[in-house]
Amino acid sequence: MSALPRAEHVDFGYRSGSLRSRFASARLPLRVLGVSALLLGLAVAVAVAAIRYGDYPLTAEQVLSTLLGGGEPFHRIVVLEWRLPVAIAAVAFGALLGLGGAIFQSITRNPLGSPDVIGFDAGAYTAVVVVTLVVGSGGTWSIAAAAIVGGLATAFAVYLLAWRRGVQGFRLIIVGIGVAAMLGSLNSYLITRADITDAMSVGFWSAGSIARVTWSSLTPSLVLGTVIVLAAIALSPALKRLELGDDAAITQGTRPGPVRLALLVLGVATTALVTAAAGPIGFIALVAPQLARRITRSAGVSLLAASAMGAALLAAAHLLSLLIAQVYRSIPVGLITVCLGGLYLIWLLIRETRRQAGAPR
């Protein structure tokens, strides 16, 4: 860092620090950074705490000593081989979903735009149903490939159908709902015609669970996830400029069309990755950016804060599912996120309606 003379103080509307060096300078939104660090810390802590629970409960000391390299051989297998990948998946997948949701909400300029709302999950589910029940190949990799292809194709179709001299958030959402309804009825048709065991296994997949994640399925996801995150970081300045409107973005040297397409691909890729590995985990992408925005009190959607919030949410849902399994029976984490996320969406809608009714028209 060189000692450049301090520039005149500019009020950005939030507390910020600045970082200057010979090669680059950056304005640091302190609250966003602080909140994100806090949330990530929370996510990791919750995920580590969740390692304790399962069919073979461990104490906190046993978990910590095993993670730090000690512990009995059996504990090492339980913690490092079985539960650590799941814990990492909770944090990493949550962060990816939050990132994808933030990108989508920013592009559609709509708090309700998220990959699962625009029919990605429905498409992935249909493809998996077709591959397992009709084609009859139910291996992990064919399911993962089917989920990605089906989800991408559906998201693409929804986007095209909603296209009419540009894409409006509202149209995108309703078209997504229509396509999802159509695919949903196709799914139920195929499921009623299938063998009961196959149908149940597809049903379990559709509930979305990270409990089956192992190192061998996690590692490729993590590698691809890192690529996605790096690409998102590279594109985030362009995303900020697009939020100002297409015209403003053009004047700042951003080409809206290609950038938006690249961002869409990234947003869908996050969901595709998670869905392939764990099945559809709904509503994290929808909820995380909004909650993050409330906590950081920022005007727009922050990619970093949304990812951190997604990680914290999925880790918490994972812990909750394990705690419920202790007293009742195991519940796929996807069902927990769907139920809680749906309730949050309902609350959000009521609040928005109230606010609009209160505002002068």
Add this chain to the structure above:
Amino acid sequence: MIQTAPAAAPAPQHPGLHRRRAIGLVLLAAALVLACLASLAVGANPLSLEQVWRGLTEPDRSEASLIVWTLRIPRTVVGLLVGAAFGVAGALIQALTRNPLADPGILGVNAGAGFAVTVGVGVFGLSGITGYIWFAFAGAALATVLVYLIGAAGRGQVSPVTLVLAGVALGAVLGGFSTFLTLIDEQTFRSLRSWGIGSIALTDLDDTASVAPFLIVGLLLALAIAGPLDAIALGDDLAASLGTEVGRTRVLGIVAVTLLAGGGTALTGGIGFVGLMVPHVVRWFTGPDQRWILATSAVAAPVLVLLADVLGRMIARPGEIEVGIVTAIIGAPVLIALVRRSRAAGL
């Protein structure tokens, strides 16, 4: 915002409009008769019209007579009743919420019924359609009221998207609970995977007879409030100044929708998109008069349901595709076309 151009209370009389409405109604009635005949004749074992007629008029032990009376008559009756119920319920919701995208299925009524039935089967050990009916009714009614309350939290003027999303959110939550209940117990999964798709083939005449009174009360109630609904299309304040009792009309309307959608869902498991499509098609020739829209929807919707059912029987012969799947595959493109239209884009 308003889908239907508001008609002044005593509508100016257009001779052309009257003729169009009358011709439309006659054509629809003829189509309904044809649809009923098709529904009686087409199936895994196709019958000629002559056989259908003989089976109908001279019930004996012949195969044709048995097929007509035990299989085809019950499903045709269910199709007629349920079609009218969903069509009128859709027209009512669209008028009450001034929302062209409203439909009992989209608004989560099916999910409510499905949830209640799942609880009934998974927790209380129900079995058979007869047992499902009352649970489905309660669940559908609850979902209707909940969605309306969520959507109406902002007093009257609800944005169409908000209402649809409220339905989707409620559907997601209830669907999540239902999935959980079916996944923890294979027996529940087995008995429920075919319910909720929307079939008119599984219900017998006794069950239909026990739900029919609710549907008929709902239909009459809907026709009774059709006049005030026209005024509500102008906006609540204007309607009140025209002497309409807005609050009472809304409450009666919601009661009617609950009876119709709840009863229809109880009998079939929910047939989506009928309530969405039919009022839109009907408005082409009736214009914005709610009395005509409701009455014509009651005739047109059964045509759609019966024809969709016949189509489902013809495509997958000798098996069949449930009517709810056929209507979803026809209806989703209609929904998409509606939001793509420039007028709806301004909503």
